[in-house]
Amino acid sequence: MKNIIELKNINFSYADKTEALKNININIEEGKTTVILGENGAGKSTLFTILNGISKPSSGEYIFNGNKVNYSKKELYNIRKNIGIVFQEPDNQIFSSSVYDEIAFGVRNLGYNENEVKEFVNKSAVETGVTEFFDKPVHFLSYGQKKRVSIASILSMNPSVIIFDEPSACLDNKQTERLYNIYENLNKKGITLIISTHDMDFAYKISENAIVLHEGTVIFNGKTEDLFKNVEIVQKAGLKVPAIHILYNKLVEKSIIKNADYTPKSIDSLISILNSL
Ligand SMILES: Nc1ncnc2c1ncn2[C@@H]1O[C@H](COP(=O)(O)OP(=O)(O)O)[C@@H](O)[C@H]1O
Ligand SMILES: [Mg+2]
Numbered sequence: 001m002k003n004i005i006e007l008k009n010i011n012f013s014y015a016d017k018t019e020a021l022k023n024i025n026i027n028i029e030e031g032k033t034t035v036i037l038g039e040n041g042a043g044k045s046t047l048f049t050i051l052n053g054i055s056k057p058s059s060g061e062y063i064f065n066g067n068k069v070n071y072s073k074k075e076l077y078n079i080r081k082n083i084g085i086v087f088q089e090p091d092n093q094i095f096s097s098s099v100y101d102e103i104a105f106g107v108r109n110l111g112y113n114e115n116e117v118k119e120f121v122n123k124s125a126v127e128t129g130v131t132e133f134f135d136k137p138v139h140f141l142s143y144g145q146k147k148r149v150s151i152a153s154i155l156s157m158n159p160s161v162i163i164f165d166e167p168s169a170c171l172d173n174k175q176t177e178r179l180y181n182i183y184e185n186l187n188k189k190g191i192t193l194i195i196s197t198h199d200m201d202f203a204y205k206i207s208e209n210a211i212v213l214h215e216g217t218v219i220f221n222g223k224t225e226d227l228f229k230n231v232e233i234v235q236k237a238g239l240k241v242p243a244i245h246i247l248y249n250k251l252v253e254k255s256i257i258k259n260a261d262y263t264p265k266s267i268d269s270l271i272s273i274l275n276s277l
Contacts (some may be wrong), residue, residue, distance in 0.1 A: 003063075004030035004161060004192050007053065010060035012050060020046040022216045024060070026196060028161075028209075029176045033187055035203040035224065036196040038240045040211035044196040045088070047213065048163050051194070052081040081110060084154035085163040090146035099125075099133045099149050100143070124155035128182055144175035151182060161192040168199050180206065204228065204242040205266045212237045225263055244270055 004013050012021040020043050028034050036044050037255070049055040053069070053076045062069040069075055084106075087093045096102035103121045112120065125131045128148045133141060138149065147167065154162055168176050183193060183206055203210065203224065210227045212220035220233050228234060228245045243253065248264055249263040251257040257273060264270035 001032075002030045003027040004065055006061075006063040008061040008063070010050060010057045010062065012055060012057050014046075020216055021050065021057075024218055026218055026221050028192065028211075030160075030192055031187075031190050032209055033183065033193040033195065033207045034209040034211060035207040036194060036211050036213065037198075037200075037203060037227075037237060037239055041215075042213040042237075043216045044213055045165055048085055048165055048194075048196070049213050051161075051163060052085045052113060053277045060109070064195070081157060083161040083163065084157060084159035086147075086154055086165065086167060088167075088169065090150045093150045093153070094138050094146060097137055099136055099138055102149055103130075103152045103156050106153055110157060120156040120158065121152075122154045127155060127185060128152040129178065135156040144171050144178070147171065147175070148178070148182070153243060153276050155186075159191070160254055161194065162186060164195045165191070166196050166198070168197055168202055176202070200240045201242045201244065204245060212239070219253055 005026075007024050007026050009021070010021055010024040011236070013019050027143065036047065038044055046055065053071075056071055064079060069079060094102055096105055100121060103115050103125060107117045107120045122131070122178055125134070128151050130145065130148050130152050133145060133149070133233070141149065151162075151164075167179055180202070183195075183256065193206075195203075195206065207224045210220060210224040211218060211220065212227065212233060214237050219236060220227055220230065225245075227239075228241050233239075234241060242265075244264060244267060247262060248257070248270060251274075252260075257277070260273050264273055
């Protein structure tokens, strides 16, 4: 499996000398979904600013698609075009007056003509379910609708990687379910997803891989399934083991489930295993 992103010995400090990232070594597999976990202040958002080139590391190497990033203007353009980031607060990202213009903003900046812009905007609006709001002023939309518009504006630029900073915070169940479906479709298209979240049930269901940050260091980079078997890391990072993981292991331990072909990661898949017994 190919790594689309590799960080080697990355350090980053803010102007006030806060060491937000310390000796970070991580790999992110192409086409997979990776969750970034860790307590508030662990360094998740800072890591994202490194990944899309907003912040330059104090030291270390950033390798994107096999090439070391040298922070030239041309390469930063390439990174920002290829790695989209959906910020935690849609209000910090959205600044056009109409939904259409908001989604078109990034694509126009990439220098496409209006016909091409229209094509890309329409396509990403359909994928995120926001076409019905095209002519609405953005400030009339609900939080969840704004969130989808901010996803559409990133998607329209056709990035190969999309980063979501705590996307399910403040969303109701229905909006979270919609977001989950959007992720699934993006994942099917081969887009690499990197998602930070505090919702462990969601993280378990959505991801193949996990990276755990703790006080600016990486304490885990591997399969999400393996993470939740590691009690020490789970406790250190203040994570909660997903209910489905606990329940499934108990059913196996009690020999109620034997030789399941796959590890269920959602209630629905556990129920279908139980139904087949
Ligand atoms: N602009 C900034 N200036 C100084 N320190 C910052 C800034 N932004 C974040 N930090 C600090 O960097 C550390 C990591 O923060 P952050 O990346 O936002 O963590 P997370 O997203 O995991 O909550 C924290 O100690 C935080 O206080
Ligand atoms: Mg954050």
